[in-house]
Amino acid sequence: MRKHSFITIILLFLILAGCTANEASTTEKSEKKAEQKKSISKNEVEGLSSQSLQILQNLASSGGAKEEQKKVNELITKLDQYKHEDNSVSDYSKSLRNCLLALMDYSKGKADQKALGKVYPDYVAAMEQLKQDQPEIKLSVPTKYDWFYAAAAAYEQGKKKDGEITLTFVGDNSFGTYPETPEHLKFDNVFKANGGDNQYVFKNSLPWFNSDDFTIINAESAFTNETKAENKMWRIKSDPAHVAFLPASGVEAANLANNHTRDYFEAGYEDTLEAFAKNKVAVFNDGMPLKKNIGTIETIFLGYDCRMSQQSPEFLARIVEEVKQYKRKDNLVIVSMHWGVEYRETPVDYQTNFGRSILDAGADIIMGGHPHRLESVEKYNGKYIIYSMGDYAFGADPTLLSRQTAMFRLRFAKEDNTVVMKGLTIVPTLENSDDSLNENNYQPLPVFGKEAADIINELISISSPIENGVTEYKYFDPFI
Known part of the structure; x- marks a missing residue:
C-alpha cells in the first residue's frame, strides 16, 4: 500500500513538473511572439490605408465573394504583426483591425446590427487624431458607405x-x-x-x-x-x-x-x-x-x-x-x-x-x-x-x-x-x-x-x- 502511495506521489510530481514546464514554455512563446511584433511606420500606415480601401470596395462590388473575404482576413493577419503602442499611428492600425474583425462577423450571416456600429466611431476618432498628429501622412479613407456596402455584401453571402x-x-x-x-x-x-x-x-x-x-x-x-x-x-x-x-x-x-x-x-x-x-x-x-x-x-x-x-x-x-x-x-x-x-x-x-x-x-x-x-x-x-x-x-x-x-x-x-x-x-x-x-x-x-x-x-x-x-x-x- 505504501509502495503504491509512493509511486502515486512521484507521478503527481512529474505531472505537475510537466505542467509547470508547459506553462513556462507557453509564456516564453507568447513573450517571444510579442517581441517579434514591430512598431508600425508612417509609410506602412499609408500602405495599409490604401490597401484597406481597395479591399473594402472589392468585397462590396464582388457581392462578398469568398476570395475577397480571404483578402480581408489576410489584412487582419497583417495588422496583427504590429505592436499597439500609445500613439496615434498604432491607435489607427488597432482601430482599423477592429473594424475589419467586426466587418467579418457579418460573413457568418448573423444580423448583429451592432458589430460594425460599435467600433466604427473609434476608427473615425483614431483616423482624425492621426491626421491631426501626422498631417504629412496621406490616408486613403474608406467612407461610411464603403464599410456599409462591404458589410452588406459579406452579410448577404453569409445568409445563404x-x-x-x-x-x-x-x-x-x-x-x-x-x-x-x-x-x-x-x-x-x-x-x-x-x-x-x-x-x-x-x-x-x-x-x-x-x-x-x-x-x-x-x-x-x-x-x-x-x-x-x-x-x-x-x-x-x-x-x-x-x-x-x-x-x-x-x-x-x-x-x-x-x-x-x-x-x-x-x-x-x-x-x-x-x-x-x-x-x-x-x-x-x-x-x-x-x-x-x-x-x-x-x-x-x-x-x-x-x-x-x-x-x-x-x-x-x-x-x-x-x-x-x-x-x-x-x-x-x-x-x-x-x-x-x-x-x-x-x-x-x-x-x-x-x-x-x-x-x-x-x-x-x-x-x-x-x-x-x-x-x-x-x-x-x-x-x-x-x-x-x-x-x-x-x-x-x-x-x-x-x-x-x-x-x-x-x-x-x-x-x-x-x-x-x-x-x-x-x-x-x-x-x-x-x-x-x-x-x-x-x-x-x-x-x-x-x-x-x-x-x-x-x-x-x-x-x-x-x-x-x-x-x-x-x-x-x-x-x-
Whole structure:
C-alpha cells in the first residue's frame, strides 16, 4: 500500500513538473511572439490605408465573394504583426483591425446590427487624431458607405443556405429619356459628365446584385436608334449599347411588359430584343414568358402591361389561365404587373382584385411597377403583392419626382418537393447618389441610418391603410 502511495506521489510530481514546464514554455512563446511584433511606420500606415480601401470596395462590388473575404482576413493577419503602442499611428492600425474583425462577423450571416456600429466611431476618432498628429501622412479613407456596402455584401453571402435561392427585383429603369428633357439632365449627357462606364449606374447596387442568384429589372424603354416615334408624351428611348450595363452589374433578366418598349414602333421593339440578346440578358413580356432553372428551382416569369385603360375581366381571365397553365407545386411562378395610377401611394380597386385573383390561381408573388413611386405592399393568404417598386435608375425621371425606392430581395426553397417562400427583405435606396433633391444623376444609392428608416417608415405609412397591408420590413443597417 505504501509502495503504491509512493509511486502515486512521484507521478503527481512529474505531472505537475510537466505542467509547470508547459506553462513556462507557453509564456516564453507568447513573450517571444510579442517581441517579434514591430512598431508600425508612417509609410506602412499609408500602405495599409490604401490597401484597406481597395479591399473594402472589392468585397462590396464582388457581392462578398469568398476570395475577397480571404483578402480581408489576410489584412487582419497583417495588422496583427504590429505592436499597439500609445500613439496615434498604432491607435489607427488597432482601430482599423477592429473594424475589419467586426466587418467579418457579418460573413457568418448573423444580423448583429451592432458589430460594425460599435467600433466604427473609434476608427473615425483614431483616423482624425492621426491626421491631426501626422498631417504629412496621406490616408486613403474608406467612407461610411464603403464599410456599409462591404458589410452588406459579406452579410448577404453569409445568409445563404443550401437549397435556397435569392432573387433581387428593382423597379422601372431606362438608360435614356424623352426628347423634351432639358439637355443638362438628359441621361447620356449626365452619364458622360460623370465619366460613366458600364458599372456607373449600378455601382452602389453591386453588393446585392452580385450576392444573389438572379437579378431582375423592369426595362421601361425602347433600346433603339430609331427616330420615328409614337405620337404621345413620354416617348422613352435608350441607346442599345447601354444594355451592356446589365451583364456588367450582375443583372440577369429584364421585364419588358410596359407601355414604353414599343414607343418607337415594332422596329424599335425588335432593336430592343436584339440588344438584350446580344448582351445575353434574358427578357420576358406578355406572350413571351421566361423559364429559368435557378438553383434547383424551375422559375417562370410572366409579365403584363395592365394599366387602367387595359384592364378588363377578359384580361384577368387570361392571366389567371396562364398562371394555372405554368404553376406546379414544385416550381416558382412570378408575375410582373405594370399597372395602377402614376404617383398614387395605394392601389386602386382593380389592382387588388387582379392581384388576389392571380395569387389564388397559384402565382407565388406579384411584383408591380408603373406608378413611379413606392406603393403599398399587401400580404394576402401568405403571399405578397408589391403594388409598385418605384423607379430605380430611371432616365425619364430627370427631376426626381420621388427619390425613394428599394430593392426587394426574395428567398425561396423547395421543401417536400414544394416551393415555399422563405423571406422578403428590403434594401432602402435613393434614386440618386449626389444628394440633389431635384436633379437625377441616375446612380441609385442604397442607404442606412435615418435615410433608410425614412424609406421603411414611408412603406409602412402607405401600406397601413390597405387591407392586409405589411407594416414590418426587415432590412440591414450595420450602423444602428
